[in-house]
Amino acid sequence: MFPSSTAIRVEHVTQRFRLIHERPDTLREVFAKRFKGKSSVHDFEALKDVSFEVHHGEMLGVVGVNGSGKSTLLKVVSGVYAPSAGKVEVNGRLASLLELGSGMHPELTGRENIILNGLLMGYSKKQMKAREQRIIDFADIGEFIDVPLKQYSSGMYARLAFSVATEVDPDILVVDEILSVGDANFAAKSFKRMMDFRDSGKTILFVTHSMQQVLQYCDRAILLEAGRLVIDGAPEEVIERYAPGTLASTSALASASEKYLASLRE
Amino acid sequence: MTDLLRDSFKYRELIWALAMKELTVRYKRSVLGFLWALLNPALFMLVLTVVFSTVMPIAIPHYAVFLLSTLVPWTFFSQGATYAVESIVMNSDLIKKVAVPKVVFPVAAVVSNLINFALSLIPLLLIVLIMRHPFYWTWILLPISVIALSIFTLGFGLFFATANVYYRDVSHIVQILMNLWFYVTPIIYKVDAFPPKFRWIFRLNPILYVLNDFRMFVYYGQVPTALSILGSFVCAGGALVIGYWFFRKHQSEFVFYV
Ligand SMILES: Nc1ncnc2c1ncn2[C@@H]1O[C@H](COP(=O)(O)OP(=O)(O)OP(=O)(O)O)[C@@H](O)[C@H]1O
Numbered sequence: 001m002f003p004s005s006t007a008i009r010v011e012h013v014t015q016r017f018r019l020i021h022e023r024p025d026t027l028r029e030v031f032a033k034r035f036k037g038k039s040s041v042h043d044f045e046a047l048k049d050v051s052f053e054v055h056h057g058e059m060l061g062v063v064g065v066n067g068s069g070k071s072t073l074l075k076v077v078s079g080v081y082a083p084s085a086g087k088v089e090v091n092g093r094l095a096s097l098l099e100l101g102s103g104m105h106p107e108l109t110g111r112e113n114i115i116l117n118g119l120l121m122g123y124s125k126k127q128m129k130a131r132e133q134r135i136i137d138f139a140d141i142g143e144f145i146d147v148p149l150k151q152y153s154s155g156m157y158a159r160l161a162f163s164v165a166t167e168v169d170p171d172i173l174v175v176d177e178i179l180s181v182g183d184a185n186f187a188a189k190s191f192k193r194m195m196d197f198r199d200s201g202k203t204i205l206f207v208t209h210s211m212q213q214v215l216q217y218c219d220r221a222i223l224l225e226a227g228r229l230v231i232d233g234a235p236e237e238v239i240e241r242y243a244p245g246t247l248a249s250t251s252a253l254a255s256a257s258e259k260y261l262a263s264l265r266e
Numbered sequence: 267m268t269d270l271l272r273d274s275f276k277y278r279e280l281i282w283a284l285a286m287k288e289l290t291v292r293y294k295r296s297v298l299g300f301l302w303a304l305l306n307p308a309l310f311m312l313v314l315t316v317v318f319s320t321v322m323p324i325a326i327p328h329y330a331v332f333l334l335s336t337l338v339p340w341t342f343f344s345q346g347a348t349y350a351v352e353s354i355v356m357n358s359d360l361i362k363k364v365a366v367p368k369v370v371f372p373v374a375a376v377v378s379n380l381i382n383f384a385l386s387l388i389p390l391l392l393i394v395l396i397m398r399h400p401f402y403w404t405w406i407l408l409p410i411s412v413i414a415l416s417i418f419t420l421g422f423g424l425f426f427a428t429a430n431v432y433y434r435d436v437s438h439i440v441q442i443l444m445n446l447w448f449y450v451t452p453i454i455y456k457v458d459a460f461p462p463k464f465r466w467i468f469r470l471n472p473i474l475y476v477l478n479d480f481r482m483f484v485y486y487g488q489v490p491t492a493l494s495i496l497g498s499f500v501c502a503g504g505a506l507v508i509g510y511w512f513f514r515k516h517q518s519e520f521v522f523y524v
């Protein structure tokens with residue numbers, strides 16, 4: 001289907017930020033800084049020389065403590081950030097659900113945002129109109145579809161964003177924790193959809209703090225520590241390194257969840 | 267420059283949606299809604315027209331038409347440029363979440379004001395008819411100047427939108443600049459009011475040519491000189507080349523500063 005078996009290739013990526021309190025924002029501050037003779041700029045590396053690959057049909061989990069660079073990595077892969085150094089190669093159409101959602105506008109209604117979000121991802125209005133009903137059905141937020149987004153709960157927002165990102169049928173799906181605000185029912189439905197996705201040869205890059213999800217759904221995982229990729233391997237290996245001694249209990253949770261999902265399907 | 271055209275074409279539906287969003291969101295939850303966009307400049311025009319045709323009469327026949335023939339396009343420029351300058355910062359939420367060519371935001375800002383401009387041609391036409399000013403055939407040539415003015419507005423907007431990402435003071439400075447610029451441009455007056463030996467100074471004003479063309483088409487009903495039309499496109503092209511060059515040079519950094 002694709003010329004290359006690699007869906008995402010990240011090569012030696014470094015992402016540098018200029019920390020905000022060092023950065024003058026208005027002319028007054030610029031002059032103030034010049035005057036005081038301190039114009040020191042502080043660069044901070046949120047990602048340091050990160051390299052890895054994701055193959056088509058693979059679901060890769062990204063784990064790490066708060067501030068380790070997971071969201072930054074997903075933004076680089078999605079093309080929101082141009083990396084300070086290194087290279088990112090993406091083969092296929094990508095849809096992403098980043099930290100605080102995707103490209104939506106709080107003043108517009110859910111229905112209007114479906115179109116806007118699709119247009120931002122490069123789809124046409126016609127394509128989005130054709131998918132509108134399926135998106136609404138999957139999001140299942142009732143009459144709120146015609147209410148401005150600013151009146152949504154975070155779960156409702158996540159439902160809509162997830163529905164749009166998956167209904168546009170991308171080749172690669174990038175998801176940053178967004179499902180953590182969905183209720184059990186929606187989470188189950190979403191994971192089922194992601195599994196179907198992966199089984200049809202699509203690729204998923206997935207950030208989570210839940211080791212159970214990593215174990216249950218991911219084919220492979222990577223661990224970030226202060227911006228460095230420290231391990232890239234099987235979920236069990238990565239969990240053992242990240243949270244030593246918890247593998248047994250995580251496995252138990254994962255199999256319980258597996259049973260629950262199976263019971264839902266019946 | 268070719269990628270500006272390519273991106274604008276590829277994302278034309280997005281640009282249109284953003285322009286409509288701009289118009290609807292700004293005036294949501296207000297009774298008159300989108301009419302406010304027209305009302306503000308309309309009132310300003312009314313004041314100017316009343317002042318200069320009755321209170322402090324100027325010896326220019328059909329002064330209202332004389333004035334509006336340049337004030338309408340000027341308003342498009344000043345408002346379009348202002349929106350464009352703020353567009354990157356205003357859309358920071360989207361810029362932080364999706365990889366989309368950033369140029370769509372200033373382009374959409376200009377397009378939304380182009381819609382306003384098109385609507386404000388209706389009152390202009392009404393005034394022409396009410397005052398029994400001739401409705402010249404040269405109106406059909408207006409699109410030439412609309413294109414030149416849109417390009418000029420976009421170029422100006424791109425340049426200052428980029429600067430505004432780094433220093434938010436820029437949008438305030440642009441406001442002041444617009445006020446000054448309005449008075450040094452022959453909109454409410456004629457260049458002829460000045461002694462001939464000073465008139466060359468006006469030619470340094472890059473927006474003069476295109477506004478002059480508008481006035482020729484609507485008020486005088488004449489085709490402007492080739493030099494004037496050429497001048498309008500040279501200024502517009504120059505503004506776009508400089509503005510887009512600056513914008514492109516910095517656009518990948520915007521996301522870190524908005
Ligand atoms: N736009 C930015 N400007 C400056 N620093 C940033 C920016 N975005 C992130 N950082 C810094 O980069 C580091 C990594 O942030 P990131 O959001 O990628 O972490 P994370 O692994 O997603 O954390 P969490 O688990 O809390 O979501 C943090 O130290 C953060 O302060």
Ligand SMILES: [Mg+2]
Pocket residue numbers: 070071072099176
């Ligand atoms: Mg994060």
